[in-house]
Amino acid sequence: MFDDKLDEPPKLVFTFDDGDSSIYDVAFQLMKDYGFRGTNFINSETMGQPNKMTWEQIREMELLYSWETGCHTLKHENLAQMSIEEAIANIKKDKHNLEEQGLCPVSFALPKGQAPNNLYPTLQDLFQNVRGSSDFAMYNPINRFALGYLPYQSNWDADLIKARILRGIANNEDLIIIGFHRFNSVEDIYHDSCTTQTFREILDFVQSRDLEVIPLRCAF
Numbered sequence: 306m307f308d309d310k311l312d313e314p315p316k317l318v319f320t321f322d323d324g325d326s327s328i329y330d331v332a333f334q335l336m337k338d339y340g341f342r343g344t345n346f347i348n349s350e351t352m353g354q355p356n357k358m359t360w361e362q363i364r365e366m367e368l369l370y371s372w373e374t375g376c377h378t379l380k381h382e383n384l385a386q387m388s389i390e391e392a393i394a395n396i397k398k399d400k401h402n403l404e405e406q407g408l409c410p411v412s413f414a415l416p417k418g419q420a421p422n423n424l425y426p427t428l429q430d431l432f433q434n435v436r437g438s439s440d441f442a443m444y445n446p447i448n449r450f451a452l453g454y455l456p457y458q459s460n461w462d463a464d465l466i467k468a469r470i471l472r473g474i475a476n477n478e479d480l481i482i483i484g485f486h487r488f489n490s491v492e493d494i495y496h497d498s499c500t501t502q503t504f505r506e507i508l509d510f511v512q513s514r515d516l517e518v519i520p521l522r523c524a525f
């Protein structure tokens with residue numbers, strides 16, 4: 306018997322965290338050219354602030370271009386440093402803020418990858434997917450409440466991301482999540498800014514391998 310799963314390439318998801326305006330200005334426009342769709346993880350109480358995307362932009366991405374909008378707490382709070390009551394209230398309010406905008410959040414990304422264990426019943430109640438902050442190989446059946454990802458760092462060239470994807474293909478991984486935070490940042494204080502050129506090179510590579518980039522909610 307052939308295992309036809311062997312022929313199936315990994316699902317490829319790009320996440321965009323924290324709602325920087327360059328995600329709309331650069332990544333969204335480029336992804337559109339390739340017919341790819343991403344997942345935003347936004348902090349709902351920071352939307353519309355300087356250098357952040359607006360609700361109008363977020364709505365356009367999800368409602369007109371089928372991007373996904375996921376939750377990432379109100380203001381990027383570290384959930385491990387709050388009381389459980391505060392953490393639950395924060396997450397519920399954050400999800401409510403997105404729903405009030407007509408969005409359908411089903412995914413959550415842990416700020417700094419941290420959450421107390423006793424928060425998981427609430428997360429599992431409110432969401433279908435929870436993404437952490439470290440990269441590891443994911444095989445079916447994937448634990449959707451402990452998803453890994455590779456966050457892009459500003460000194461990386463496209464080859465590093467290409468190598469990660471090729472390794473996933475070679476190892477028959479079922480899901481690869483690559484994360485971006487901002488594009489063409491001059492200050493780059495978080496050391497996670499990606500240039501237009503590098504991002505385009507990554508997208509060219511993905512297209513050349515006959516892969517597509519899909520929102521996290523579509524990966525299962």
Ligand SMILES: [Zn+2]
Nearest residue numbers: 322323416417
């Ligand atoms: Zn974040």
